[in-house]
Amino acid sequence: MGALFxxxxxxxxxxxxxVLIGILFFLAVIAxxxxxxxxxxxxxxxxGPAMLWIGALLATLLGLDRLFQADRDDGSLDLLIMAQERHxxxxxxxxxxxxxxxxxxxxxxxxxxxxxLFMNMEPPAIGATTLTLLVGTPAITLIGAxxxxxxxxxxxxxxxxxxxxxxxxxxVLIFGVSASYGAVEDxxxxxxxxxxxxxxxxxxxxxxxxxxxxxxKSSTD
Amino acid sequence: xxxxxxxxGGERGGERLFSGLDFAVSAGNALxxxxxxxxxxxxxxxxxxxxxxxxxxxxxxxxxxxxxxxLVAATHYLGHLNAMKPVLSIDENLRFWQSFNGAGRCxxxxxxxxxxxxxxxxxxxGYLSTGQKRRASIAxxxxxxxxxxxxxxxxxxxxxxxxxxxxxxxxxHLAGGGIIVAATHLPLGLAAKxxxxxxxx
Numbered sequence: 001m002g003a004l005f006x007x008x009x010x011x012x013x014x015x016x017x018x019v020l021i022g023i024l025f026f027l028a029v030i031a032x033x034x035x036x037x038x039x040x041x042x043x044x045x046x047x048g049p050a051m052l053w054i055g056a057l058l059a060t061l062l063g064l065d066r067l068f069q070a071d072r073d074d075g076s077l078d079l080l081i082m083a084q085e086r087h088x089x090x091x092x093x094x095x096x097x098x099x100x101x102x103x104x105x106x107x108x109x110x111x112x113x114x115x116x117l118f119m120n121m122e123p124p125a126i127g128a129t130t131l132t133l134l135v136g137t138p139a140i141t142l143i144g145a146x147x148x149x150x151x152x153x154x155x156x157x158x159x160x161x162x163x164x165x166x167x168x169x170x171x172v173l174i175f176g177v178s179a180s181y182g183a184v185e186d187x188x189x190x191x192x193x194x195x196x197x198x199x200x201x202x203x204x205x206x207x208x209x210x211x212x213x214x215x216x217k218s219s220t221d
Numbered sequence: 222x223x224x225x226x227x228x229x230g231g232e233r234g235g236e237r238l239f240s241g242l243d244f245a246v247s248a249g250n251a252l253x254x255x256x257x258x259x260x261x262x263x264x265x266x267x268x269x270x271x272x273x274x275x276x277x278x279x280x281x282x283x284x285x286x287x288x289x290x291x292l293v294a295a296t297h298y299l300g301h302l303n304a305m306k307p308v309l310s311i312d313e314n315l316r317f318w319q320s321f322n323g324a325g326r327c328x329x330x331x332x333x334x335x336x337x338x339x340x341x342x343x344x345x346x347g348y349l350s351t352g353q354k355r356r357a358s359i360a361x362x363x364x365x366x367x368x369x370x371x372x373x374x375x376x377x378x379x380x381x382x383x384x385x386x387x388x389x390x391x392x393x394h395l396a397g398g399g400i401i402v403a404a405t406h407l408p409l410g411l412a413a414k415x416x417x418x419x420x421x422x
């Protein structure tokens with residue numbers, strides 16, 4: 001399993017593009033918002049956490065369709081499925097999700113404080129948003145694994161994956177953003193939505209790989 | 222150990238390719254699956270590998286050797302695709318499969334020597350020629366032990382010398398009590414039973 005994690009990280013870094021495209025997209029989305037919204041600094045600070053979350057969500061969706069497609073194209077997926085008595089398939093998928101998250105989503109989380117400055121956010125808001133992104137984005141990857149597994153046999157499944165999983169990621173977005181606001185606005189609570197966000201991630205850490213394994217098993221032809 | 226298929230039927234896209242197939246291969250023997258294109262050779266191999274569901278009948282491994290519990294767990298599958306990542310080097314690819322599938326009798330260096338790629342193990346897999354890719358993929362069979370080998374056109378793209386080397390590897394595998402089921406158009410140089418699909422059906 002460690003070998004699979006290391007291989008996927010190597011692939012993600014070496015194939016190039018993967019990491020950079022996500023960050024560039026994230027940067028592009030956040031960078032154009034101040035131009036679109038106008039020079040109202042208060043308004044920018046107000047919508048900042050939500051914009052960071054939406055940007056990160058869309059950037060995360062961007063590379064998800066390749067999660068299993070690359071392995072299917074070169075035949076590795078067959079062997080990963082065949083090894084399921086040695087390594088439970090759901091566990092294999094969880095490891096693939098973790099390495100995908102580490103390579104293509106963790107950089108977004110790391111870049112988000114910098115982009116928060118673009119939005120004139122206060123340090124506590126930046127900190128809270130980064131923290132909620134760190135906790136919440138794994139859920140998006142794990143939900144995405146289900147969509148990627150369902151669409152793995154479709155040649156142009158990219159957009160389809162996003163459309164399939166977008167409704168399921170809405171709760172992550174809602175609780176992520178409300179926790180970020182909770183940290184800076186007084187009456188709103190931080191801990192409750194933050195804990196729900198963590199719970200969503202843990203819930204999909206179990207359900208996502210299991211569902212994706214079932215989808216992959218029935219997708220072989 | 223015996224690989225047994227009873228009344229096996231396979232279909233692809235709703236069309237029945239073969240049905241009522243009975244065969245048994247015992248340890249140390251090979252089965253060559255022959256037949257025209259589209260006769261269902263690859264389908265048969267994928268059914269044995271557990272990657273496709275059979276339309277009827279059953280295939281199983283009688284008394285699988287320890288520590289393998291079932292047919293799929295005891296099987297190496299070499300399909301049309303090489304299951305190697307083009308951006309990783311041959312060494313890295315093989316090292317991954319060895320730690321994922323478990324170490325075998327043969328180390329990676331030995332396996333590369335046996336397929337004649339010892340000098341270029343550091344090259345990215347994507348740079349290799351078709352035949353070299355196939356040889357690297359054959360090395361994957363050698364580095365992890367599995368008693369049953371399912372080979373789909375294993376010698377496609379190989380030159381004469383590599384074919385001979387591969388025949389040697391297969392004979393060694395059979396001598397060690399292994400089973401080989403190979404779909405092929407070319408003679409593999411093995412004394413083997415032949416199962417002809419298509420013509421008989």
